[in-house]
Amino acid sequence: MNRIWKKRMNKLGVSLVIVLLGLLFISPLLWMIVASLKPETLIFKDMGLESFLPKQANFDNYLAILFTDSVNFLKYMWNSLFSVGMIVILGTVVNSLCAYALVKLKFPGSGFILVVIIALYVVPFESVLIPLYVVVNSFGWINEFPSLIVPFIAEAFSIFLFIQFFKGIPNELEEAAQIDGANPFQVFWKIVVPNSKPVFATAAILSFVTHWSDFMWPLIVATDESIRTVQVGIQYLFTDNNIEYGQIMAALTLTTIPVVLIFIFFQRYYVQGITSSGVKG
Amino acid sequence: MEWLLNRIQGGKAVRLSLTYGQQKKWLGFLFSVPALVLLFTFLILPVGLAFVYSFMEYNMLNPQGKTFTGLSNYARLFQDAIFFTALKNTLYFSVLVVPLQCAVALGLAILVNKKVKTAVIGRVFFFSPVVTSMVVVAILWTFLYNVDSGLINSALNFFGIPSQPFLLSEGQAMNSIIFMSVWQGAGFQMMIFLAGLKDVPETLYEAADIDGANAWQKFWNVTLPSLKNVTGFVLMITTIQAFRLFIQPYVMTNGGPSDSTKTLVFILYENGFQFRDVGYSSAIAVVFFLVVLSVSLILKKVLNQ
Numbered sequence: 001m002n003r004i005w006k007k008r009m010n011k012l013g014v015s016l017v018i019v020l021l022g023l024l025f026i027s028p029l030l031w032m033i034v035a036s037l038k039p040e041t042l043i044f045k046d047m048g049l050e051s052f053l054p055k056q057a058n059f060d061n062y063l064a065i066l067f068t069d070s071v072n073f074l075k076y077m078w079n080s081l082f083s084v085g086m087i088v089i090l091g092t093v094v095n096s097l098c099a100y101a102l103v104k105l106k107f108p109g110s111g112f113i114l115v116v117i118i119a120l121y122v123v124p125f126e127s128v129l130i131p132l133y134v135v136v137n138s139f140g141w142i143n144e145f146p147s148l149i150v151p152f153i154a155e156a157f158s159i160f161l162f163i164q165f166f167k168g169i170p171n172e173l174e175e176a177a178q179i180d181g182a183n184p185f186q187v188f189w190k191i192v193v194p195n196s197k198p199v200f201a202t203a204a205i206l207s208f209v210t211h212w213s214d215f216m217w218p219l220i221v222a223t224d225e226s227i228r229t230v231q232v233g234i235q236y237l238f239t240d241n242n243i244e245y246g247q248i249m250a251a252l253t254l255t256t257i258p259v260v261l262i263f264i265f266f267q268r269y270y271v272q273g274i275t276s277s278g279v280k281g
Numbered sequence: 282m283e284w285l286l287n288r289i290q291g292g293k294a295v296r297l298s299l300t301y302g303q304q305k306k307w308l309g310f311l312f313s314v315p316a317l318v319l320l321f322t323f324l325i326l327p328v329g330l331a332f333v334y335s336f337m338e339y340n341m342l343n344p345q346g347k348t349f350t351g352l353s354n355y356a357r358l359f360q361d362a363i364f365f366t367a368l369k370n371t372l373y374f375s376v377l378v379v380p381l382q383c384a385v386a387l388g389l390a391i392l393v394n395k396k397v398k399t400a401v402i403g404r405v406f407f408f409s410p411v412v413t414s415m416v417v418v419a420i421l422w423t424f425l426y427n428v429d430s431g432l433i434n435s436a437l438n439f440f441g442i443p444s445q446p447f448l449l450s451e452g453q454a455m456n457s458i459i460f461m462s463v464w465q466g467a468g469f470q471m472m473i474f475l476a477g478l479k480d481v482p483e484t485l486y487e488a489a490d491i492d493g494a495n496a497w498q499k500f501w502n503v504t505l506p507s508l509k510n511v512t513g514f515v516l517m518i519t520t521i522q523a524f525r526l527f528i529q530p531y532v533m534t535n536g537g538p539s540d541s542t543k544t545l546v547f548i549l550y551e552n553g554f555q556f557r558d559v560g561y562s563s564a565i566a567v568v569f570f571l572v573v574l575s576v577s578l579i580l581k582k583v584l585n586q
Contacts, residue, residue: 011395011396011397014392014395014397014399015397015398015399017392018392018393018395018397018399018400018402018403019399019402019403021389021392021403021407022399022402022403022406022407023406025406025407025409025410025464026406026409028410028418028421028422028425028432028464029409029410029413029421031421031425031432032421044430047430047435048435048436048439051432051435094315094316094319095316097312097313097315097316098312098313098315098316098317100312101308101309101310101311101312101313102309102313104305104309105305105306105308105309105312106305106309107305107306107307107309107310107313108306110309110313113313113317116325117320120320120324120325122574122577123324123328123570124521124524124525124569124570124573125525126525126527126546126549126566126569127328127331127566127567127569127570127573128324128327128328128331128566129549129550129553129566130331130334130549130553130559130562130563130566131326131327131328131329131330131331131334131563132323132327133553133554134327134330134334134559135322135323135326135327135330150319150323151319151323152323153319154315154316154317154319154320154323154324156320156324159316178301183301183304183308184301184304184305184308184309185308188312212414213414213415213416215414215415215416215528216527216528216546216550220554231414231416231417234416234417234420235416235420235532238420238423238532245424248420249421252417252420252421255414255416255417256412256413256414256417259412259413259414260412263408263412271472274469274472274473275472275473275475275476
């Protein structure tokens with residue numbers, strides 16, 4: 001009896017710690033959402049716990065940020081969605097084809113290429129920032145969408161993810177299709193792709209989440225307002241003295257929504273993307 | 282596809298004569314070409330160019346006037362006080378943030394790995410800052426750290442502690458950034474630790490129970506040794522991530538006050554895109570790359586022992 005009681009108290013204690021710590025963790029984000037729903041005068045008037053109460057809640061800040069003519073927030077959102085969407089679509093095609101070729105179609109030199117790709121993974125992006133700018137500039141892409149998309153289509157880590165997965169697909173499947181007269185492309189399209197949906201989802205989501213929060217590169221190549229991305233856009237809003245705090249909070253919340261939606265609907269693949277890199281590493 | 286195979290074999294009716302093995306060779310090459318061309322143009326070539334530019338006097342405003350000047354950029358770098366400040370700040374941030382973030386992440390992972398009903402809520406709450414981008418988080422926390430009206434100071438006042446300057450003070454700015462970064466990033470490493478914890482066999486804990494081990498002994502003798510590989514990996518990615526610090530100082534402090542939050546990547550950006558000095562900025566990039574590379578190699582060696 002005593003032991004069971006002790007165990008129960010233990011569990012209750014753990015639950016309590018989790019909930020309290022959890023609330024502490026999420027409180028900055030809660031404050032952001034509550035502030036985005038408040039009239040300007042209340043945001044910094046309400047202090048302490050009161051600042052978490054959505055008093056006089058309304059969507060005025062959201063309407064202002066979305067539909068004021070002088071603020072192009074919707075345009076920024078679209079620019080980000082478009083460029084990141086293109087990276088994801090083109091990237092999954094290019095990287096999966098490359099991984100398939102390296103693992104299953106072993107051609108002369110594929111072993112060497114594999115080593116080079118894995119080595120490239122250690123290069124921090126910041127160290128190629130300036131020469132990459134020079135290259136992209138020489139193509140005339142500054143302030144054009146290709147500058148936000150093309151350099152990020154091929155990605156060593158994404159190829160690596162596909163390779164790990166494709167290795168696990170038994171060669172017998174491939175051979176069976178081959179006997180039926182399929183060529184390597186048909187094998188890829190009809191056998192490998194349908195059997196690899198999880199890795200496609202993982203790679204696509206990882207790529208979306210990574211590039212959605214990109215800041216430094218768009219800051220440099222997308223200075224023109226017409227292709228400004230949302231992360232750079234909110235930073236401009238933040239430094240603009242004319243804007244109200246409630247509207248900034250609304251913009252921050254809206255910027256986060258796409259990733260939240262991905263987390264809600266594709267949680268499994270999202271988390272897999274994080275851990276697959278970790279556990280095998 | 283048939284057209285292609287025909288072309289490759291010089292227009293002969295080759296479809297039948299190409300074996301699957303031959304098709305594999307050609308198509309393998311073909312499938313990997315787009316990725317390889319892109320990787321070469323936008324990664325391998327820039328790596329090479331970074332080295333080349335670092336030996337040049339090259340300003341973006343005068344691209345025609347670029348000339349090789351040998352090691353002069355490096356000589357300038359090692360006499361530049363700002364460079365050493367940035368290096369010191371980057372190291373300070375990394376040395377504090379890496380153990381803190383990993384320890385918090387491990388603690389949270391152990392907590393939400395317990396078989397209690399609130400564990401799922403905990404996972405979502407602890408992970409939620411990761412879902413938020415660093416720019417969003419940095420803007421938000423600039424408000425939270427506000428001296429007069431920030432939430433954190435109002436909480437401190439509630440406990441009778443006077444308001445702190447946080448981002449406005451030379452002594453507190455970097456620590457404030459560290460605190461925020463741990464909060465933002467720990468959920469990411471928590472997920473990796475959690476996956477690792479799931480792989481620890483339950484029988485090990487049962488055996489420890491029979492031996493009468495307490496919670497601390499179980500952590501020290503069962504959990505930690507079982508997580509050795511995972512911990513090594515987490516330390517590695519967290520360290521590399523830490524060295525890349527840029528967004529927080531850029532958004533929150535603009536490198537100040539008095540350069541106290543300038544980092545290597547910050548001065549790389551500043552020299553490259555504000556002063557347009559490609560040559561000098563490339564030298565910083567090369568040094569940055571070498572620092573990150575040697576730190577990860579040292580870490581790898583230490584972890585393997």
